[in-house]
Amino acid sequence: MTRMFAIVEREMRKFFRSPALMMVSMALPLVQLVILGNAFGGKIRNARVGVVDYDHGYQALKIHEAFDSIAANIRTFTTVPYQNEKQAREDVRTGKIDGAVIIPRQYSRRVLAGDSPDIGLVVDNTDQVMSSALEAEMQSLVDALNAPIIQPLVVKEITLKIVELYPYVEYMKYLLAGSIALAMYVAVMIGGGMLYIDDKARGVHEGYLVTPITRLELVLGLNLAGAIKAILSGICLTVIGTLLSGLGVIFHPWALLQLSLLIVAVSVAFNGMMFLMMVRVEDPLVPRAIFGVLNTLLFFPSGAISPISGFPSWLKAIATVDPFTYAVHGLKEILLKDGGFAAIWPDITFLFLFGATCLLIATPLFKRTL
Amino acid sequence: MSIESITKPAAIAVENIIKRYGDFEAVKGITFSVAEGEIFGLLGPNGAGKSTLIRMMTTLIPVTAGKAIIAGHDVSRDSDAVRRVIGVIPQALTSDIDLTVEENLSIYAKLYEVPKAQRKRNIDDLLEAVDLTKWRNAQTKTLSGGMRRRLEIARGLVHNPTIFFLDEPTTGLDPVSRVAVWEMLSNLKAQRNLTILITTHYMDEADRLCDRIAIVDHGKLVALDTPMALKASVPGNNVVEVQFTRESTDWPARLERLTGVTAVESQSGGMYRVLTSNGSVTTTQLVEMAVSHHETLKSLSVQNTTLDDVFVHFTGRALRDEQVKAAAFTMPPRPGMQP
Numbered sequence: 001m002t003r004m005f006a007i008v009e010r011e012m013r014k015f016f017r018s019p020a021l022m023m024v025s026m027a028l029p030l031v032q033l034v035i036l037g038n039a040f041g042g043k044i045r046n047a048r049v050g051v052v053d054y055d056h057g058y059q060a061l062k063i064h065e066a067f068d069s070i071a072a073n074i075r076t077f078t079t080v081p082y083q084n085e086k087q088a089r090e091d092v093r094t095g096k097i098d099g100a101v102i103i104p105r106q107y108s109r110r111v112l113a114g115d116s117p118d119i120g121l122v123v124d125n126t127d128q129v130m131s132s133a134l135e136a137e138m139q140s141l142v143d144a145l146n147a148p149i150i151q152p153l154v155v156k157e158i159t160l161k162i163v164e165l166y167p168y169v170e171y172m173k174y175l176l177a178g179s180i181a182l183a184m185y186v187a188v189m190i191g192g193g194m195l196y197i198d199d200k201a202r203g204v205h206e207g208y209l210v211t212p213i214t215r216l217e218l219v220l221g222l223n224l225a226g227a228i229k230a231i232l233s234g235i236c237l238t239v240i241g242t243l244l245s246g247l248g249v250i251f252h253p254w255a256l257l258q259l260s261l262l263i264v265a266v267s268v269a270f271n272g273m274m275f276l277m278m279v280r281v282e283d284p285l286v287p288r289a290i291f292g293v294l295n296t297l298l299f300f301p302s303g304a305i306s307p308i309s310g311f312p313s314w315l316k317a318i319a320t321v322d323p324f325t326y327a328v329h330g331l332k333e334i335l336l337k338d339g340g341f342a343a344i345w346p347d348i349t350f351l352f353l354f355g356a357t358c359l360l361i362a363t364p365l366f367k368r369t370l
Numbered sequence: 371m372s373i374e375s376i377t378k379p380a381a382i383a384v385e386n387i388i389k390r391y392g393d394f395e396a397v398k399g400i401t402f403s404v405a406e407g408e409i410f411g412l413l414g415p416n417g418a419g420k421s422t423l424i425r426m427m428t429t430l431i432p433v434t435a436g437k438a439i440i441a442g443h444d445v446s447r448d449s450d451a452v453r454r455v456i457g458v459i460p461q462a463l464t465s466d467i468d469l470t471v472e473e474n475l476s477i478y479a480k481l482y483e484v485p486k487a488q489r490k491r492n493i494d495d496l497l498e499a500v501d502l503t504k505w506r507n508a509q510t511k512t513l514s515g516g517m518r519r520r521l522e523i524a525r526g527l528v529h530n531p532t533i534f535f536l537d538e539p540t541t542g543l544d545p546v547s548r549v550a551v552w553e554m555l556s557n558l559k560a561q562r563n564l565t566i567l568i569t570t571h572y573m574d575e576a577d578r579l580c581d582r583i584a585i586v587d588h589g590k591l592v593a594l595d596t597p598m599a600l601k602a603s604v605p606g607n608n609v610v611e612v613q614f615t616r617e618s619t620d621w622p623a624r625l626e627r628l629t630g631v632t633a634v635e636s637q638s639g640g641m642y643r644v645l646t647s648n649g650s651v652t653t654t655q656l657v658e659m660a661v662s663h664h665e666t667l668k669s670l671s672v673q674n675t676t677l678d679d680v681f682v683h684f685t686g687r688a689l690r691d692e693q694v695k696a697a698a699f700t701m702p703p704r705p706g707m708q709p
Contacts, residue, residue, distance in 0.1 A: 006480035010466065017468040017509075203462040207525075210428050210458040211481040212450050370430045 003213045007221025008228070015191060015229055025187035025233050026240075033179040033241055036305075037172025044133035047077040050088040050100040057108025063101075063119070066141050076137045085120075092122050099123045099134045169336055172245040177331035178304025180237045181266060181324055185298065187233035188270040192226030193278050193287040201284045206370060215368045223271050223359060230267035238263070242335070249335050262330045262344055265351035269323040272358030279362045302328045326350045380439075381406045381533050381565035382427065387436035389422050389589075396422045398589040399436065404565060404582075406532075409555075411580035412569040413677070419589040420569040421461060424537050427567070428458045441533055454482070457526035461537040463518050467511035471502055471521055474510060475528050482529035489528075496524040499561070500554060516547025520554060527558065534558075536568045540575060548572075552579055573677040583677070585684055592684045601675045604683045605632040608649030609675060612656060613641045613668040628655045635682075640668070645679070 015021060051067065053060050064079075071078045080097055082088040088100035102120030110117035121138050123131035199205055208218060238259060242250050249255045277294075278287060301308070301315050302324035308316060319325045330347035333339035382404035389397040397419045404410040412420045425431045427438050429449040437444065443451040465474045472493060479489040497503045500520040510518060519539060526534060536555075540548040552575065559566055570576050576583050577597050585593040585600075593600060614621065617640040625634045630648035637643060646652040649672045660667055 002483050003481050006477050009480070010469070010477045013473060014466065014468045203460055203464040204466070206430060206460050206462075207458075207464045207478075208481065209430055210453060210456070210460075211478070212453045212483070213481055369432055370425065 001217075003211070004217040004221040004224070007208070007213075007218060008225045011191075011222070011225030012228065014195075015225075021190055021195075021229075022187075022233065022236070025190055025229075026183050026237055028186055029179040029183040029237055030240065032182065033172065033175055034244065037170070037175045037245065040171050040175075042171065043076070044130060045075050047098040047130060047134065048096075049077040049079050049134065050082040050091060050097045051079045051103070052082045052085045052088050052100060053103045054085075054105040055103045055107035059108035059111040060103045062145065063103060063141070066144065067101075070137065070141075074137075076133060089122055092124055095124070098127075098130055101138070166337065170245070173247055173336060174332075175304065176241045176245050176247065177328045177335055178299065178302065178324075179241055180234055180263075180331055181302070181304065181327040182295075182299055183237035184230040184234040184263070184266055184327070185270055185295070185324070187230045188226055188267070188274045189287065189291055189294070191229040192222075192271050192274045194284070194291075196222065196226075196275075196278055197281055197284045197287055200282060209368065209370065215366055216363060218368075219275070219359065219363050219366050223275055226271040226275070227264075227267040230270055231263055234263040234267065235260075247335055249338075255334055255338065258334050258341060258344060259331075262327070262334065262348060262351075265330075265348045265355075266323070266327040268355035269327070269351040269358075270355075272355035272362070273323060276358040276362040276365075279365045280367075298322055298324045301325070304328045323351055323354050326354075379406065380404060381408070381441055382410070382567060383437075383439040384423075384427065385437040385439075387423070387426060387438055388434045389419075389426055389431065390434045396589050397426070400584075400586070400589075400591045401436075402584050402591060402594055404567060406565050407559075407563055408581045409559060409566040409568065409579055411576040411583040412567065412586055413571065413573070413576045413583050413681070414569075414586035415571055418586045420571075420586055421537055422589075423586070424535055424567065424569055428456060428535050429453055430458075454529075455532050457529070457531035457534045459522050459526045459534075459536045459539055461541065463515070463522065465510050465518055465521050465525060468509065470507050470509055471497070471513070472506040474521060475525055478525050479528045484529050492528055492530065493524075496527055499558060500524045514547070516543050516550060519543060519547070519551055523551070523554060523558070527562070527564075530562070531564075533565045533567070536566065538569055538571070540570070540572065548575070555579060573681070577677050585681060587685045593680065597677060600677065600680045604645070604675050604679050606630075606645030606647050607675060608646050608652070609673050609679055610644040610646060610649060610652055610656065611641060611669070611671045611673075612644065613639065613670075614660070615666045615668050616640075624659060625656070628652050628659070645675075 049067075051064070053064070067077075067079045070076055077098065079101075082091075082100065085100075085102050088097070088102070091097045092100050100120075100122040102122065104118060104120070107117050107119070109115075119138075119142065121135065123134055125131045213221075239250060242248070249259070277290075281287065297318070299305075301311065301319040301322055303319065304324070308319045308325065311319060326347040330344040330351075333343040333347075337343065380403040382402075384403065385401050386399045387397060387401070388395065388399050400419075400423060402410075412423060414420050422431070426433050427440060427445060429445050429452055433446050437446070439445075440452045441455040443449075443455070445452050466477075469477070475493045475496065476489065479492060484492060493506075494503075497506050500523055502517065502520055502524065505513065505517065510521065513521065523536075523539070526536075539555075540551050543551065555566065555568075556579065558564060568575075568579065580597060582594065582596050583600060584591055593603070595603070612625075621642060622634045622636060625631060625642060625644050628644070628646070630646040630652050631644055632647060633645040635643040635645075644652060644656075653670070653672050656670075657667070
């Protein structure tokens with residue numbers, strides 16, 4: 001044990017003497033959290049919608065009033081009056097405005113006559129997010145206009161009542177689980193992958209190999225040190241990330257306990273996986289070269305960015321064996337849902353088993369000689 | 371080597387040891403033994419197989435065939451016991467630059483499971499011995515190359531080994547640091563009764579430090595004896611190096627006729643190396659001969675036989691030529707890798 005802990009001591013002393021490593025390992029996930037968290041998933045605000053009113057009647061006025069209400073309250077869009085449809089279409093095409101509503105001639109009369117009048121909506125469907133938001137808003141408005149002023153005593157229409165279990169989750173909060181897992185992955189990649197190969201190339205391992213340290217002590221020492229680095233990185237990003245995204249989970253002892261256990265499991269899994277990949281690598285360029293590929297291969301199929309259920313089957317297969325998937329799922333359960341141990345124990349079990357299996361395979365592959 | 375050391379049991383016994391990498395045979399059946407308390411040198415150019423040999427003896431690479439017994443333990447069968455009794459200084463500087471001098475020693479003491487009480491005592495003694503006491507809390511990155519090498523020597527001794535292997539310990543050091551390392555090794559050997567095996571391609575280092583020298587070339591042992599005996603085995607006691615202003619094909623024959631001359635070697639640029647049993651007489655006759663033939667000498671030097679001459683004698687090539695050839699084919703180190 002003394003020899004194993006000597007390896008851990010050496011690794012940790014080096015780690016704390018190089019704070020840049022800790023910062024670098026957290027820089028990418030933090031930048032991703034802040035930039036992607038704010039860039040994606042937000043509601044559309046203050047879009048510009050042109051209104052071409054060929055009717056000017058009472059029913060058209062009701063539409064204008066609804067638009068004013070949207071601009072004042074939900075602020076999805078504000079309106080810009082246009083005199084003709086051709087100019088409005090051209091301005092949507094060139095991006096001067098985000099959409100255009102056409103109220104046709106005789107609109108009010110046809111409404112009163114029950115003659116199924118149309119309201120035109122011109123959108124730029126190359127921007128799916130914007131066009132979907134405008135379509136949804138206009139559909140709500142049309143539904144409201146269609147609703148009878150006096151509700152009948154017997155309602156014949158079937159309606160959907162949506163019950164949301166949790167308060168609105170901003171995208172930054174949704175992304176936090178992936179960012180914590182990513183920070184731990186980067187810490188393992190740098191602290192356990194790149195530095196491990198660099199040490200080999202510098203001859204540091206040659207120094208170890210002439211001592212009586214056993215193969216198992218060396219493997220466990222290197223992995224324990226790597227896991228500690230990943231845990232520290234995970235804890236730092238959890239604290240910073242929850243504060244940035246406005247989650248108060250770290251102030252709840254029970255959730256904190258669950259988080260700690262999950263972070264340990266994630267670090268064991270990631271570190272075991274990295275050690276298995278690097279155990280026979282000699283060239284310091286290899287971990288640097290595969291860093292980006294591994295990042296993409298492991299992070300994006302994990303459900304950190306978008307739900308796994310939307311993936312094609314081959315990508316789902318990757319997600320099934322990807323430890324990132326279980327890390328992200330477990331972290332989301334704790335950070336967003338307060339699911340308790342019942343929700344995370346399968347993730348924790350998988351992660352520990354995955355890490356242990358990787359180490360079991362890697363240990364005999366680890367060469368006790370040069 | 372003292373009489374006493376000859377009578378002691380062998381600390382290192384290598385018997386017909388072979389190392390193959392695929393079809394390439396790096397070490398081709400070398401046999402030698404090193405007595406307790408002896409400083410034994412493996413001398414040869416880069417690529418001769420010295421490092422491969424030392425790596426087999428220190429359990430770093432497996433032996434293909436043959437046997438190496440270190441302090442009574444077979445490196446192939448009882449490698450763990452071998453590791454406990456040896457200290458090893460690899461060719462590259464491998465101390466941790468982010469750790470302090472003391473931390474470097476402490477970590478290695480723990481790797482050898484030196485008891486806590488003894489650990490501090492050993493570190494204090496070694497820092498004193500390698501003259502790094504006042505640098506004990508300095509980060510290793512702040513040390514010069516010579517100081518780092520001294521730290522590594524201390525690191526290799528932190529568990530009180532009885533046999534010490536050093537792979538080219540002064541490569542890359544300036545002349546002052548090299549001399550300091552030599553003195554330190556001599557003192558440590560005397561204080562701790564160490565058996566030292568050192569590989570080097572520096573003739574002066576081998577001559578100054580070693581009780582016996584094995585010359586290794588192309589994976590084979592070509593000579594093994596004390597430096598004095600090796601030098602004595604070369605015909606002639608002195609080497610006269612002479613360069614004439616005018617080159618002539620007659621010079622070798624004329625030089626061979628001088629008193630005491632045993633061999634004449636032509637070198638580039640009109641230079642001749644004359645091996646002679648009587649340097650002063652040969653030199654006097656050589657000058658008289660030049661005057662009588664109205665020739666001017668460009669340069670003239672007389673020296674005793676060196677290990678360089680020994681190497682040329684046994685291998686047919688100058689060691690320095692081999693170094694130049696090897697250097698020309700050495701790949702440049704990658705960024706982040708030690709040369």
